[in-house]
Amino acid sequence: MLKINNVFAKAGDKDILKGLSLNVKPGEVHAIMGPNGAGKSTLGNLLAGMPYVQAQSGSVEYMGKDLLALEPEERAAEGVFLAFQYPVEIPGVNNMYFLRTALNSQRKYRGEAPMDSAQFLRMVKQKVKDMNMRDDLLKRPVNVGFSGGEKKRNEVFQMGVLEPKLAILDETDSGLDIDALKIVADGVNQLRSAERSFIIITHYQRLLDYIEPDFVHVLADGKIVKSGDKNLALELEEQGYGWLNK
Amino acid sequence: MVGLINNWVSHAQLSVNEAEWLADKRATAIQQLKQLDDPGRKLESWRYAESSRLYQSIETVDSPQSLTDCIDEAASDVKIDECVIRLQDDGFVVSDECPDYLDVQAINSMSENEWLDLAFGQETVVNLANTALFNSGVFVCIKTNAKNPIKIVIEYDYKNNNQWQFIRNHLKVTADTSITLEERWLSGRINAVNVYQLEDQVSLLRHQKMSLSQTAQFVSFNYFEVANDVNIVTMNQHYGGGLQHHIHQFNLRAHGAKVKLGSINKSYANNNISDIVQVNHYSKNNQSDVTHRSIAKDQSQIYNNAKAVVAPGADQSVIEQDLKNILLSENAKIFSKPELEVYADEVVAAHGSTIGALDETALFYLQSRGIDVEQAREIMIESFEQEAVVC
Numbered sequence: 301m302l303k304i305n306n307v308f309a310k311a312g313d314k315d316i317l318k319g320l321s322l323n324v325k326p327g328e329v330h331a332i333m334g335p336n337g338a339g340k341s342t343l344g345n346l347l348a349g350m351p352y353v354q355a356q357s358g359s360v361e362y363m364g365k366d367l368l369a370l371e372p373e374e375r376a377a378e379g380v381f382l383a384f385q386y387p388v389e390i391p392g393v394n395n396m397y398f399l400r401t402a403l404n405s406q407r408k409y410r411g412e413a414p415m416d417s418a419q420f421l422r423m424v425k426q427k428v429k430d431m432n433m434r435d436d437l438l439k440r441p442v443n444v445g446f447s448g449g450e451k452k453r454n455e456v457f458q459m460g461v462l463e464p465k466l467a468i469l470d471e472t473d474s475g476l477d478i479d480a481l482k483i484v485a486d487g488v489n490q491l492r493s494a495e496r497s498f499i500i501i502t503h504y505q506r507l508l509d510y511i512e513p514d515f516v517h518v519l520a521d522g523k524i525v526k527s528g529d530k531n532l533a534l535e536l537e538e539q540g541y542g543w544l545n546k
Numbered sequence: 547m548v549g550l551i552n553n554w555v556s557h558a559q560l561s562v563n564e565a566e567w568l569a570d571k572r573a574t575a576i577q578q579l580k581q582l583d584d585p586g587r588k589l590e591s592w593r594y595a596e597s598s599r600l601y602q603s604i605e606t607v608d609s610p611q612s613l614t615d616c617i618d619e620a621a622s623d624v625k626i627d628e629c630v631i632r633l634q635d636d637g638f639v640v641s642d643e644c645p646d647y648l649d650v651q652a653i654n655s656m657s658e659n660e661w662l663d664l665a666f667g668q669e670t671v672v673n674l675a676n677t678a679l680f681n682s683g684v685f686v687c688i689k690t691n692a693k694n695p696i697k698i699v700i701e702y703d704y705k706n707n708n709q710w711q712f713i714r715n716h717l718k719v720t721a722d723t724s725i726t727l728e729e730r731w732l733s734g735r736i737n738a739v740n741v742y743q744l745e746d747q748v749s750l751l752r753h754q755k756m757s758l759s760q761t762a763q764f765v766s767f768n769y770f771e772v773a774n775d776v777n778i779v780t781m782n783q784h785y786g787g788g789l790q791h792h793i794h795q796f797n798l799r800a801h802g803a804k805v806k807l808g809s810i811n812k813s814y815a816n817n818n819i820s821d822i823v824q825v826n827h828y829s830k831n832n833q834s835d836v837t838h839r840s841i842a843k844d845q846s847q848i849y850n851n852a853k854a855v856v857a858p859g860a861d862q863s864v865i866e867q868d869l870k871n872i873l874l875s876e877n878a879k880i881f882s883k884p885e886l887e888v889y890a891d892e893v894v895a896a897h898g899s900t901i902g903a904l905d906e907t908a909l910f911y912l913q914s915r916g917i918d919v920e921q922a923r924e925i926m927i928e929s930f931e932q933e934a935v936v937c
Contacts, residue, residue, distance in 0.1 A: 348910075348914045349910075349913070349914070350910050350914075351906065351910065352906075371913070371918075371919070372910060372913035372914050373913045373914075373915075373916050373917055373918050373919070373922075375914075376913070376914055376915055376916035377916045381914075382914050384911065384914075387911070388905075388907055388908045388911040389908075390908060390911075390912075390925070390926070390929045391929050391930075391932060391933055392928065392929040392930075392931070392932025392933065392935075393925055393928065393929045393932075398912075398915075398925075399915075401917055401921070401925070402912075402915035402916045402917055403916070405915075405916040405917045405918060405921065406916035409916065441929075458915065462915065462916070
């Protein structure tokens with residue numbers, strides 16, 4: 301599904317990714333861990349198309365296409381979703397309108413008929429129920445007045461509605477209490493399928509207690525320095541990142 | 547006295563049927579005009595406005611952008627008495643369904659004791675010209691025996707888009723009355739003075755809808771005389787136009803009044819908009835809350851100013867001024883000025899102004915959900931405007 305091959309990338313004028321390679325197959329869950337400043341969020345932003353992050357060399361192939369050649373909205377319509385570390389507030393635009401606009405934009409790109417208000421409302425209400433979200437979320441302006449936990453839950457809810465093929469969660473667990481963490485993890489687990497892949501960027505092993513990854517990678521100084529199974533996350537939790545340099 | 551004023555004064559024609567006191571008012575205004583200079587960049591209120599356009603002839607007029615309704619009564623089951631007053635070349639027309647407790651008469655037939663003298667000077671020289679030259683407008687008096695909520699719509703509809711129309715309207719609302727007022731531009735080159743005389747406990751919901759065609763011009767002075775416990779919510783939408791210059795002045799002379807004003811100014815191409823709001827807190831315990839949101843594109847220019855003056859002894863005044871602005875192109879200009887002049891001791895006041903571009907991170911957020919960049923910009927602008935929607 302996703303082949304990242306020896307990518308070098310800058311965030312602004314700073315070299316961040318320095319020869320990163322990663323393969324993700326359909327249905328796999330990859331956890332990316334690593335110390336602060338290693339380039340974890342830059343990787344997520346690069347894949348989603350943030351203009352501030354620019355690839356210098358290397359390639360990213362997604363579903364047979366050159367991902368880096370696509371605009372952010374094209375990537376989204378092709379099935380790439382980034383759950384933001386710091387979700388943006390959009391006053392005056394309610395979640396319902398925002399999500400319907402997003403969904404129908406993606407459908408238009410894919411040549412599908414737009415979803416009318418009634419269909420959309422039915423679908424969204426079912427999602428709210430399935431994902432154990434509060435339905436007042438829909439009427440409120442996007443992320444305005446939301447607590448940190450509500451913003452992260454809203455990101456996962458958006459992911460549920462948009463049903464991406466590749467979801468990248470950028471520190472979605474940070475700032476969450478245990479109950480919120482479980483809700484977010486449940487939301488992700490419900491979306492797991494043989495066709496859908498996840499890249500979960502996190503600092504802590506605790507999220508991985510609830511979302512079991514197929515692979516754990518350690519990103520340090522712009523490239524993946526170690527990969528393993530879920531036990532690698534437990535080792536990192538116990539020993540930190542210092543031992544990787546020895 | 548120079549070119550523009552000279553030209554205006556030369557066109558002043560006193561009506562033979564006009565009351566002597568009114569003719570005297572005009573004559574005094576003409577004398578005052580003759581002592582003043584044409585508007586220009588030396589004046590604070592015209593510093594950022596293209597006053598030279600006041601002289602220009604307007605040859606073509608295109609269609610303005612349509613505006614959405616701010617005042618929504620669709621959700622309400624309560625019957626509303628609506629009265630549409632259309633100001634046009636041959637006077638004015640009042641809609642048939644206008645309730646009889648609403649007294650609408652031509653402005654120049656009002657009595658002398660109802661007239662309010664407005665203190666115009668060099669800064670407001672263009673508005674002073676209105677006193678000398680007004681030839682149309684209405685005096686509307688609303689009595690207290692209204693059974694239903696009242697909505698008055700004033701429309702400006704003049705066929706000649708090149709010739710200045712000088713219009714004075716006076717709205718007198720007696721105590722304990724709630725009223726909704728909508729002011730709409732349809733066509734014409736307008737210089738308007740609107741006087742709002744609001745007695746105790748009046749509630750006024752007002753919407754100034756000025757979506758002008760590219761070259762159209764509208765100059766207005768909106769004067770609010772405010773008594774005890776009056777509640778004013780006013781929403782201004784100023785879009786387009788070769789020249790829009792609006793002054794809103796609120797005089798809070800009694801106690802317990804609240805003024806909430808939201809302005810959205812949107813300019814593109816070569817538009818020029820000035821939106822000036824002054825709230826005078828003359829007495830204790832009054833509140834004013836002014837929000838401006840301005841968006842300028844292409845080579846257009848906007849000036850927005852919120853000024854509050856708190857007189858000595860006007861303690862317990864509460865003032866908020868929130869001015870935010872977005873520039874959508876390199877050549878667009880916005881001048882934004884919050885101002886506080888406080889001469890009282892116990893006042894709560896806050897003001898702020900920002901000018902910037904659209905937030906790139908927010909744009910990317912929308913794009914990352916599949917929304918194309920143009921639609922994402924529109925959503926961002928709509929979101930930005932919403933903060934100034936007060937009714």
